[in-house]
Amino acid sequence: MSEQKTSKQSGAVQTTGHAWDGDIQEFNNPLPRWWLWSFYATVLFSVIYWVLFPAWPVGKTYTKGVMNDITYELNGKKVTTHWNTRALLMRDMQQGEDAVKQRKYMQKVASLSFSQVLANPEMMDFTRKVGKVLFADNCAACHGSGGQGKVGLFPNLVDDDWLWGGSISDIQATITHGRQGFMPSFRTAFTKKQLDDVVDYVLSLSGHKVDAARAARGKRIFNGQTGGCYYCHTKAGTGMKSAGSANLTDSIWTVADVNGQRDLEGKRAEVRRVILNGISRKMPAWKDRLSPVEIKLLSLYVYDLGGGKK
Amino acid sequence: MADDTKREVLFEARMPIYPRSVKGRFRRIKWAILALAYGVYFLLPWLRWERPGGIDQAVLFDIQARKFYLFNLTVYPQDIFWLAGILVIAAILLFFVTGVAGRVFCGYFCFQTLWTDVFILIERIVQGERPARIRLDKMPWGPYKFVRKGLTHLLWLLVAFATGLTFVLYWGDAPTLLRQFFTGEAPFPAYATAIFLTATTYVMAGLAREQVCTYMCPYARFQSIMFDTDTKIVAYEQARGEGKNGRAKLGKGRKQLDERHAQGLGDCIDCGFCVQVCPMGIDIRNGLQMQCTSCALCIDACDNIMDSLGWPRGLIRYTSEAEQKGGKARFWKPKTIGYGLVLLASIVLLVWSVASRSELSVAARQVRQPLYVVLSNGDIQNSYDIKLNNKSDRPMKIRITQQGLDGAVLDMGRIRHITLSPGQRLQVHVKVRMRRSAHGGQIPFDFIIQPVGRKDLKARHVREYFSMPGGDR
Incomplete structure (x- = not known):
């Protein structure tokens, strides 16, 4: 279009008609009309924007705009402020469609008993989705994103072996109040021979093929006054949830990486290491950081991960 | 500057066109198509349809519930590829028809053509035939011209508004939405859409008209590439x-x-x-x-x-x-045969896809963090998230079992019954336990998701894998 028009004008591009120094002229390429109108429209838009939204700095403050109040709740008090994205977010988190919907579910979880939630597919779906986020924010740093833990450091929450009990109320108590896991060092209590005997007995408890004579001697130390291991681990070696002591008869090892070793010597070394050094582990309490309903959701989530027990 | 803009060097004003009316066979065909198109467009939202779910509008695009109702078909967001299928078919149909018969779509079916036709009809009824309209335009402004012109634009706006409003009615229950619209209770998008479409219809069919086809429409431009010497x-x-x-x-x-x-x-x-x-x-x-x-x-x-x-x-x-040039136009040639076959194939594919849709959609995904876990008795446990979606309008009871893992136990915690309400989506966490085997690897098996008490619905098999820790450990 434009080319046709220019060519119509006797083949020459228009000039403004000004001339400097006699022959320096200025081309005139006016803007298309639609462009000009669009430009005026943006100018108009910005003026309206200045009026309606925070825009101009004035001294130490700024213009707040009109008719743009946002009300939200902060620490139980209603706050009304001019338009800003932070307030917008606060309001959306409190009054938005999804926030309202989530609150309804939260209230339902709070009002139902554990077994009611566990038997309800819809509530478990909600639990798993919210629990995943809570877990990632609060627990995953130690227990891993899927709750798989780290052998030797943090317990695996996906299996069915629980130091402090795997019932839903046990899990809730653990999260609420935290746990302090402790096993003393036996470095000075055992001679080298005694240590080897106890190591073989411990391994025999979970069905490892070890030196029978050693294991028999180890059993006496384990259940006698020399070792006194049975105080916490019980005479059967199954552990006690009140003390957080490990069950030594199953195939799960949380501190000594027995399953990670190929040969018997490796397994022995792992158990020996733990007996020599002892254990001191701590899980913090979450009652001051999470609300009761969040702890409830988290308990349900962990319970459902893989090994919850009745 | 002011002087320059007045000259409008880069702007060419539209040359007004005053189409004369004509009678004849093609005009009759076009009126018939127009009547059909307008009939369908304006009346479809009012057509009622009996459904078990209680939604009685034949065609309804329910954005909030994320369901599109088309007579007996309910389309869910997952079926979005049907839309892609329709667009592909429309495109190929356009190529095919254009190759054979030229710009049939433009001349007979395009809504720009249909709405412009109606706007020209209004112009003619109010202002008279072509010479009268030319006279009216040349006339100085006075009561007569003002009334004629004003009435034309008013009627245009009315048609444009009816068009915009009708479009809105497809997205909600038409009678309710119409009442809400005029009592100020309709949602904001309804007003925004109606006003926007009123404005665009008025501008496109009343003011811009043929410029839309010449300058704005991409199809107009690329259809000419599809022409050959045999094209009508x-x-x-x-x-x-x-x-x-x-x-x-x-x-x-x-x-x-x-x-x-x-x-x-x-x-x-x-x-x-x-x-x-x-x-x-x-x-x-x-x-x-x-x-x-x-x-x-x-x-x-x-x-x-x-x-x-x-x-x-x-x-x-x-x-x-x-x-x-004295020859004959060929119909059967590689281009038409090619387009025809592709067109046929895509139609068959779409129809097959719609006909074989299931009222239950399922998907399973293994939890990968961790892939497996060793239990206290030495068994291996994997866990899976199974997604279920009841796409029917009745409650659906679901039973989940597995096939392919000998002696494996499927554990859904304390969940005994899964009943999906109409349209419900649900994710279920399922744990599968199995004796440790000598050899590790990925063991394939199927989740069987069976709607209980529904003979019309087939059980769905979903292939998954059980991760068994390797024999090298």
Whole structure:
């Protein structure tokens, strides 16, 4: 279009008609009309924007705009402020469609008993989705994103072996109040021979093929006054949830990486290491950081991960 | 500066077009298509349809519930690829038809053409036929002109508003939404959409008209690439119309065909009727032009003149370049066969996909963090998230079992019954336990998801893998 028009004008591009120094002229390429109108429209838009939204700095403050109040709740008090994205977010988190919907579910979880939630597919779906986020924010740093833990450091929450009990109320108590896991060092209590005997007995408890004579001697130390291991681990070696002591008869090892070793010597070394050094582990309490309903959701989530027990 | 903008060097004002009305067979076809299209568009939201779910609108696009109702078909967001299928079919159909018969879509079916037709009809009823409209435009502003022009624009706005409002009615229960709309209770998007479409309809069909086709529409531009010498086009028969010495108006000694032929004059009497009826404002006698939408009104115009003179019809007619050169237009050629096959294939694919849809959609995904876990008795446990979606309008009871893992236990915690309400989506956490085997690896198995008590629904098998820790450990 434009080319046709220019060519119509006797083949020459228009000039403004000004001339400097006699022959320096200025081309005139006016803007298309639609462009000009669009430009005026943006100018108009910005003026309206200045009026309606925070825009101009004035001294130490700024213009707040009109008719743009946002009300939200902060620490139980209603706050009304001019338009800003932070307030917008606060309001959306409190009054938005999804926030309202989530609150309804939260209230339902709070009002139902554990077994009611566990038997309800819809509530478990909600639990798993919210629990995943809570877990990632609060627990995953130690227990891993899927709750798989780290052998030797943090317990695996996906299996069915629980130091402090795997019932839903046990899990809730653990999260609420935290746990302090402790096993003393036996470095000075055992001679080298005694240590080897106890190591073989411990391994025999979970069905490892070890030196029978050693294991028999180890059993006496384990259940006698020399070792006194049975105080916490019980005479059967199954552990006690009140003390957080490990069950030594199953195939799960949380501190000594027995399953990670190929040969018997490796397994022995792992158990020996733990007996020599002892254990001191701590899980913090979450009652001051999470609300009761969040702890409830988290308990349900962990319970459902893989090994919850009745 | 002010002086420069007034000159508008880079702006070309639109040349007004005053299409004359015409009667004839193509005009009749076009009116029929227009009546059908308007009938469907304006009445469809009001058509009621019986459904078990209680939604009784035949065609309803329910954005909030994320369900599109099309008669007996309910479309869910997961079925979005059907939309892609429809678009693919529409595109190929356009290629196919354009290759064979030119711009049929533009001339007969495009809503720009349909709505412009109605707007021109309103213009004609209010302001009169072409000469009257030209006169009115040249007239200085006064009460008469003001009333005529004002009434035209008012009626245009009414049609535009009806168009916009009707579009909105497809997205909610039409009677409810209509009442809400006029009582100020409708949602904001309803007003915004209605106003926007009113404005665009008014501007496009009332003010911009043929400029939309010439400058804005991409299809207009690329359809011409699909033309070949066999494509049907609306064309003026140059040889017959112009003769040896060109066209000439009727006059003394030029009233009969034999007189004219003796003088070497063509059959075209240069009445200009074909130009006057053209909504694009072109002269078809100048040959095939980019602007021509193949609306065929010039054919009607010329046929009417030829009939009145008692001369044979067809001076302007549907023909092809090949026919103009004395040959014959081929229909069966690689292009049409190719497009035809692809078109057929995509239609079959879409119909098959819609016909074989399931009322239950399922998906399973293994939890990968951790892939497996060793239990206290040495067994191996994997866990899976199974997604279920009841796409029917009745509650659905689901049973989940597995097939392919011998002796494995499937554990859903304390969940005993899964019942999905209509439209419900649910994710279930399922744990699978199995004895440790000597060899590790990925063991394939199927989750069988069986709707209970529904003989019409087949059990769905979903392939998954059980991760067994490797034998190298």
